[in-house]
Amino acid sequence: MVFLLANVPVLERLVPIEWFREVPEVTRLHPVVAAKKDELVALSENVGIHVVITDDFRSTEEQNALYRKGRSDEGAIVTQVEGGQSYHNYGLAIDFALGAPGGKVLWDLEYDGNRNGKSDWLEVVTIAKQLGFSWGGDWVNFRDYPHLQMDFGYSIGELQRGWRPPDQIAAVKTQSPDFR
Numbered sequence: 001m002v003f004l005l006a007n008v009p010v011l012e013r014l015v016p017i018e019w020f021r022e023v024p025e026v027t028r029l030h031p032v033v034a035a036k037k038d039e040l041v042a043l044s045e046n047v048g049i050h051v052v053i054t055d056d057f058r059s060t061e062e063q064n065a066l067y068r069k070g071r072s073d074e075g076a077i078v079t080q081v082e083g084g085q086s087y088h089n090y091g092l093a094i095d096f097a098l099g100a101p102g103g104k105v106l107w108d109l110e111y112d113g114n115r116n117g118k119s120d121w122l123e124v125v126t127i128a129k130q131l132g133f134s135w136g137g138d139w140v141n142f143r144d145y146p147h148l149q150m151d152f153g154y155s156i157g158e159l160q161r162g163w164r165p166p167d168q169i170a171a172v173k174t175q176s177p178d179f180r
């Protein structure tokens, strides 16, 4: 039985999806992700890159509104996932863009504003990965270049069942790139 007890946290996270845990709704960015976001902005600023955070925590309602864009609502499709299926809904993801002179915001993977011969966008991604984020640009099925997330090893299914990374949790250095 000692063997089983040692594995209880893992086993509990593997129960069927309909076994929900009653947990308070997430309403903000996870504290570790929030701290890493600030670090990302500061470290990028140090190398002459102004990072603009365009999105962080997103409620289920906000996610559903985004999902309707390009489907029942006008516009282009901006997301592949409905409310509750995005790491943004659990405060574990941020989206970024680049700030340029004149207050412009750029979604340009080639822009080299600090003139060091390297893409500013990819420089930010490198710093983000060093901080423990995984990057949506590495996803194979739907590349999401502005997207950075820190899932702490929790799948969307586990989060939907009410499992939450604790507030005090160490950021993981290497993460699987193919979680949404």
Ligand SMILES: [Zn+2]
Pocket (backbone or CB within 6 Å): 088, 093, 094, 095, 144, 146, 147, 148
């Ligand atoms: Zn995102």
